[in-house]
Ligand code: BEZ
């Protein structure tokens with residue numbers, strides 16, 4: 001009883017102290033302490049508290065089976081990058097991880113090496129190749145590589161309401177020497193969904209919603225840690241101001257523009273195309 005601004009924090013900590021899970025006790029104690037410290041330090045007014053509740057309510061109301069506004073909020077606050085970075089500290093030389101994002105689809109079609117994964121998505125053709133290796137240099141055969149990307153209009157297949165088929169995404173498997181190659185399209189920069197409360201918050205903070213162009217990769221391989229990452233296009237004007245703080249300089253690569261002629265897969269291209277080479281290094285699960 002008679003709790004005041006000096007005693008309320010301790011009272012809440014005590015009330016939570018008998019939770020069965022030690023991890024829940026620990027995490028909740030930190031959450032309460034930091035939340036109370038924030039309110040004290042900011043001298044939070046009742047109007048501000050109320051505006052915060054309304055904002056979080058709107059974030060929740062914007063979520064449905066296709067839209068996850070809370071993850072978007074975590075992304076633009078840098079929390080997703082913080083959690084990714086602190087959970088994926090890798091040995092030197094390993095490919096860095098970055099955020100998964102909301103456009104991953106678990107049931108993408110598995111296509112053979114060399115396939116055109118664009119499957120009708122629009123954009124300049126691009127031929128991608130590289131290798132998957134472990135951090136001890138051994139090639140990784142049969143790595144399951146999920147790839148997905150935006151099209152020339154900056155949209156993912158799942159954002160096209162008029163299109164049911166999955167496009168510009170696939171699952172590929174590296175060959176016996178860890179090599180992979182596929183044809184796709186050049187990805188373009190795109191704004192994260194910004195027609196909801198998170199977009200309004202970005203506007204209020206004088207921030208833009210753009211992400212630099214990138215390919216997404218999620219790579220599973222036996223004996224290795226799963227890698228969630230992107231490859232970013234060098235020269236993109238949003239590299240230094242990614243709305244979700246996902247860029248790592250080691251993940252920036254050249255999409256080399258080629259004049260019409262013979263493509264790396266032997267096909268004859270009558271218009272310009274691009275080539276991208278990128279090698280992945282996976283951390284071993286139990287080095
Ligand atoms: C993406 O790269 O697909 C993405 C990541 C975070 C927020 C929105 C989109």
Ligand code: FE
Pocket residue numbers: 101103150211214216
């Ligand atoms: Fe993306």
